[in-house]
Amino acid sequence: MAFLEARNVVKRFGGLVAVAGVSFDLEQGRIVGLIGPNGAGKTTLFHLIAGTFPCDQGTIRFCGRDITRTKPYHVCRAGIARTFQITRPFDKMTCYENVVGGLIGRNGFTGESHKGRREVEELLKFVGLWEFMNTEARHLNLIHKKLLEIARALATRPKLILLDEVLGGLNTGEILKALDLIRAIRDQFGVTILWIEHVMGALMQVAEKLLVLDGGRLLCQGQPQDVVNDSRVIEAYLGETDD
Numbered sequence: 550m551a552f553l554e555a556r557n558v559v560k561r562f563g564g565l566v567a568v569a570g571v572s573f574d575l576e577q578g579r580i581v582g583l584i585g586p587n588g589a590g591k592t593t594l595f596h597l598i599a600g601t602f603p604c605d606q607g608t609i610r611f612c613g614r615d616i617t618r619t620k621p622y623h624v625c626r627a628g629i630a631r632t633f634q635i636t637r638p639f640d641k642m643t644c645y646e647n648v649v650g651g652l653i654g655r656n657g658f659t660g661e662s663h664k665g666r667r668e669v670e671e672l673l674k675f676v677g678l679w680e681f682m683n684t685e686a687r688h689l690n691l692i693h694k695k696l697l698e699i700a701r702a703l704a705t706r707p708k709l710i711l712l713d714e715v716l717g718g719l720n721t722g723e724i725l726k727a728l729d730l731i732r733a734i735r736d737q738f739g740v741t742i743l744w745i746e747h748v749m750g751a752l753m754q755v756a757e758k759l760l761v762l763d764g765g766r767l768l769c770q771g772q773p774q775d776v777v778n779d780s781r782v783i784e785a786y787l788g789e790t791d792d
Contacts, residue, residue: 550613552577552741553598553709558607560593567593569765570607575709580735580742582756582773584749586786589762591745592634595711598743599631600624612708628708632715634745636694638686644697645682648672651704672700675737676730692723699730703738710734712744716751724751731755753777761786 551574560568568590575581583591596602598609600621608617616624630651639647648669673679676696681689686697695715702710712731716724728751734740746752752759752773759776761768763785769776776782 551575551610552612553743554608554610555594555598556608556610558594558597558609559605560590560597560602561605567765568597571762571765571767572607573760573767573770575741575743577708577741578735578739579757580731580744580755581758581760582752583743583745583760583762584747584752584786585762585768590765591762592713593765594762595631595713595743595745598624599629599711625705625707628706629711630702630705630707630709631711632695632698632702632713634713634717636691636698638689638694638697638701640687641685643683643685644673644678644689644700645669647686647697648700648704651701669704672703675703675733676700677726691718692727695719695727696730699734703734703740707740709741709743712742712746714745714747716746716748724748727751728755749777 553575556572558568558571571594585591593602597604600616600619604617608615610616611627611629614627616627639650652665673682676699678693678696678700681693686694689697716727719727731742732755735742744756756773758770759773760770761776761782768781768785769779
């Protein structure tokens with residue numbers, strides 16, 4: 550039984566087929582990259598897994614359970630959390646309060662218990678936001694907002710986290726710190742990671758497998774070095790072939 554299993558998943562928006570019969574298995578404990586050109590269907594696939602959009606066809610199973618048409622909050626409680634390419638913090642709430650939101654979604658925590666407060670504080674320390682605990686999210690810079698999204702997602706105690714371009718807009722030093730954090734999410738929390746990213750050099754350092762979407766279809770999948778040397782991927786995403 551696969552940890553996450555997608556079979557012939559389809560999503561249409563009118564006459565546009567954004568995801569066209571995608572099938573793949575995701576193994577538990579892996580860091581897997583999801584790549585492809587803009588408009589390939591990557592974020593739409595995330596929406597389908599997270600329950601934001603319903604599938605028009607196909608099935609998605611998580612830990613043996615069919616979640617194809619499950620509401621997003623039930624998907625979250627089943628163990629799937631996500632971040633967004635465009636960060637979506639609660640701007641007028643502090644970092645502490647934003648992370649509390651993740652706990653509330655999980656089990657009704659109100660922020661008053663000693664155990665709950667300690668968990669929020671530990672997550673803020675883990676992502677490097679301890680000093681911003683009482684800072685409203687609207688005052689954070691881009692990297693700190695991305696870190697806050699990760700902390701809030703981890704507060705739900707996920708088994709799987711969907712990361713959507715967490716490196717976008719970061720400088721080299723910030724990217725290296727983010728890669729260490731991504732490794733730690735898997736190694737310290739035991740969370741499986743499915744990660745959309747365009748910074749290929751960074752992705753190649755961390756990902757153990759790559760899935761490639763093009764035009765809503767799964768073009769190929771496999772070991773990162775094999776995938777980036779595949780002529781189909783080079784032509785569709787990385788650059789033109791010499792032929």
